[in-house]
Amino acid sequence: MTPPIPRPLRTGALTAAMVMALVGLGASSAQADTCQAGAESDFNGDGTADLAIGDPDADVGGVERAGRITVAYGGGGGAHLLERGSGSVPGSPGQGDRFGEAMDTFDHDGDGCTDLIVGLPYEDVNGLEEAGAALIVYGSPTGLGEGAAAQVWDQDTAGFGGSPEADDWFGHAVAAGNMPDGEPYAVIGIPGESIGDVKDAGYIQYVRGDYTANFHQDTDGVPGATETNDRYGFDVVVTDTLMVIGSPGEASGPQTFAGHVHLFNHEQADTMPDFVGSLNQDLDSSVSGGVTDVAEVGDRTGTSVHAIDYLTADGSTETMIAIGSPGEDLGTGETDTGAVHVFSSQANGTRSELFFADRDTGGMDLAQSSDFLGQHVRLVDTTPGQNATTTSIKLIVGTPGHTVGQDRAAGMVQVFHPLTGAVTDRVDLDRSGHAALGAPVAGGHFGMSFRATADDLYLATPFDPDDPGAVHAVSWTDLESGTPTWNSWIPGQNGIPAGGTAFGAALG
Template sequence: MAALVGLFLAATGVVALASPQAVAATCTAGTTSDFNGDGVGDTVIADPGATVNGAKKAGLVRVILGGGKGVSEISQATSGMPAMPEAGDGFGTSYAAYDADGDGCSDLVVGTPYEDVAKDGKNLVDAGAIYIIHGTPTGIGAGSTIEGYAQAEFNPTSATEAYDWFGYALKAGTTASGAPYLVIGVPGEGVTVSGTTYPHAGCIEYAQGTTKLALSQDSAGVSGVPEEDDRFGYSLAGTNRYFAVGSPGEAIGDEAFAGGVAVFSHTLSNGMPTPLLGLDQNSTGIPGVAESGDGFGTSISMTGNRLSDQTYNSDVLLAIGMPGEDVGTLADAGGVAVVRVQPSGAYTLVAGRRPGDLVCDRGGSGLPGTKGPEARAVSEVADGVMNAFLESLGRLRSSLVREFPEFSSLATVLAGGRSGELARAGRTSEGVSYTVHGRGCRMTGPDGAEVDTDLLPDGCEAFDLWRLEAFARSRGSVSEPIGADLLISARELVNRGVLHEPRDGWFCLAEQRRVS
C-alpha cells in the first residue's frame, strides 16, 4: 500500500478549521448537512469497502443533494484530493458534517483510519487520516477546497504513529455558543504514563474554534486510567452542549472488554472541554453488571433534551450500546441503556436493556450471528477467516523462528524485546516482518496479512475479535466487520478441541492450555 505524503497541503488553498466568520451571500446557513447552502438538507452515504480505480476497499462516499440537484461521488481519486486511492484505506469508515469555515455551506469530514502515512522514510501502516471537503454553492466534490490531515498535522503536539487509526470515529457540529467543533477518534493510540506506554489505550483529538488538543484517560478529570486495549475514541456522539466518548475495551476490575463511556461538556475549562462523568455497567442505576466482553460503549448516540420548564435543551439523552451483553441464557444477545445527563454531570436512567437483534440459531449453536437465508454464506466467510488466521499464525511464526530463535514462543519474544537482545521490529529474508508492542507482537506476511497476538497472564498466546477483524481487513476477506460470526467460528473450534478460551472473547491454541 503506497504511503500518504504531504497531507496538509490542500489542493486549492488551505482553509483553517476555525477561519473568521464570513458568510457568503450565495450560501444560506442554518440547515444541517447542507453542502451547497440552498437551505435543503443533503444526504451522505458512505461505502468504505468500495473499489476505486482498481484499489479494493479504498472507499468512497456519495452526497445526494436535496431537491433533486444531483449526486456527487467523492473518493481519494477526486480531483483536488491530496492523496490517492489505495487498497484497504477505508475512506468513509466515518464521516461528519459541519460548517468548518463559516461560509454557510456545510463541509464534509471523512475518516480514513487505515491510511498509511510516510514519515522520516518509514511507512506508518494504518496511522490514519481525515479529509475536510468544503461545500460550495454549486455542490461538493471536484472543485471543492480539500484539506488532508494526519494526526500530527492536525495537532502538532500529537504524533503520527502506525496502527493509531486516526479518524476511526468522527463527530462535528456547532456548540451552543456558535463555535464549530470537531472530535476525532484515535482508538489505536498508545498512551504513555510514567514511562509506560499502553498500546491501543486510545485518545481523541478535539478542536473548537482555535483550540486544539488531544484528550485521553490520562487527561485531568477524565474518568478511568489508560490501559492496554481500552480503545478510548472507538465511538463518538455529541450535541451542541455535550459529547461522549466510548471505550468498549475498558476493563472494569478483572472484567476485560467490559466497556465504558466518558461524557464531556463543550464548555472550555483550563483550555479543555469539561469532563462531566464516566459510566459503565457498575455505575449506580445502570442495568446489569460489568462483565468481560460486554463492550459497553461500542456504539453511542446522543440528542438534546429540553425539560418542560426550560426554554432550551439543557440536558441530553445518551444511548449506550452493549452488543456483547448476555440476556438470560442468550449469549451476546445485546442491550442498550439510555440515560439523561444534566449540566452538573448528574445522570438518571431513562430506559433499561432489552434483547438486541444479534441472536439467532446458526446451525443450532444458540449463539449470535446473521439472520435470514444469508446466514450460511456469512458463516462460511467467518469460518474461512478463522482458518486462514490460524494457518497464517503458524506460517509466519515458522518463518520468523528460522532467523530469530526467540520466536519459539511469544514469552521469549517479549523478554528479548525488553532486554534488547531482540530488536522490537525486524524482517526476515522471506519478507515476513514483526513489531513488538506492549504485551504482544504483530507479524506481517509478504502478502500484507497481519497476525497480532497478546501474551495473557496464564501464558497463552491469545487473540480476540478485534485482531481477527484486523486480519480479515489486511487480507481483503470482508468489507464489513463480522465479529458476531467470528465469535461463533472461534467457539465452534473450542468445542472441537482446537482452541481454548482462557477468558471471554480471547482465544489461543488448545495445545497451549495443555502445556500451561
C-alpha cells in the same frame, strides 16, 4: 478475547498534494450570501437536504478498497462521486484506505454550506501504516468538494497531540457540529494510539474554532488509567452540551472488555474540556436510580454511542445519551445477545437511566446468541425546539447478527420511544414485509448502518453478499402509519453512479 474490530490490510501514504492542502484550524472567511443556511446536510446551499453515502470497500481505478462517497443532492440536484484526487479532495486512491467509512457533517467555514469531515483511520502517514488522518471536505454552491481545497488533519497538524504512529487509527470515529453562535467543533477518536508501552489504549483530539485539546486516560483530570486494548475513542459523539467517548475495551476490575463511557463538556478546564462523569454498568452510586445490569467480561459497553440535546416536557434542556453493549450475554446461556442503555444528563450534573433493553427484557422475545443488539445506536428528536413528548424522541438500534427465518446474521433494526420506558412501544424492521428493502439475506448484517433526521429514517443494506448495496429512506409519519413508502438510492439507478461494493456503509 480478541480486540473489538479487525485490522484490514492496506498500503498507501499521504501524498505531497495532501500535505500542501494543510491550512489553519480556524473557520475561514466566506461571503455570507454564497449559500442558503438552514437545511440539514445541505452541501450545495440550495436550501434542500442532501445525502452523503459512503462506500469504503469500493475499488477505485483498480485500487482495492480505496473507497468513495456518493453525494446525492436533494431537490432533483443529481449526484456525483467523491474520490481521492477528484475536485478539491487531495491525495489519490490508496489500497485499503476505505475512504467513506467514518463521517459527520457541520459547517466548518461558516458559509452556510454544509461541510463533511471524513475519517481515514487506515491512511499511511509518513510511511507509517494505518496512522490515520481526517479530511474536511467543503461544501460550496457548486457542490461538495468542488470549492475550497479540503483540509487534512493528522497528528502532525499544528496544535494536535501525539505524533503519527503505525496502527493509531486516527479518524476511526469522527463527530462534529456547530455551537448556537456558529462556532464549529469536532472530536476525533484515535483508538489504536499507544500511550507509552500500553498498546491500543486510545486517545482523543478535540477542536473548537482555533482551540485544540487532546487527552487520554492518563491525562490529569481524566479518571481511570490507560490499559492495553481500552480502545478509548472507538466511538465518539458530541452535542452543544456534551462530548461522549466510548471505550469498549475498558476493564471493570477483572471483567475485561466490559467497556465504559466518559462525558466531557465544552468548558475549558486548564488545557482541555472539563470532565463531568462516567457511565457504565457498575455505576449505581453516581446514576440516580441505579443502572440496570452489571459489568461483565466482553460486554463492550461503548462500542456505539450517540447523544442529543432536547427540551423535556417541562421545557428544561437535557442531554440524552444512548450506549450500545453488543457483547452482553444472557444468564440463560445465550452469548453476545447485546443490550442498550439510554441515560439523561441534566445541567446540574444529575444523571439517570431512562431506558434499558436486552434480549431478556419482557416484551422483546427475540433472544439469540450473536445478535449483537446495540452494535449501532442513534437518537433523534423529531420535533426539535419543542418540548418532548413520549413519542417525539426516537431510539434506533441495530442488531446486525439477528437471524431472520433461516437466514443467519440477516439483521434487524428496532425503533423505540425511550421516554415511555417500554420496550413494547417499538417498530421492528427486518426487511421481510418491505419489498423496497429486499428480502432478508444471510450475512447481510442489516442494522450496521443507518441515519436519522427529524423528518426521515435512512436504512442501508451495504453488506449483502454479491450486491453493491442500497440506501432506503422513509418519513417517520409514514413508518408509524404501518404502510410506509420508501425512497431508494441504488447504484446504477435514477442518476446514482453505478458500481460499488458496500454502498451505504456510512451515511452523512
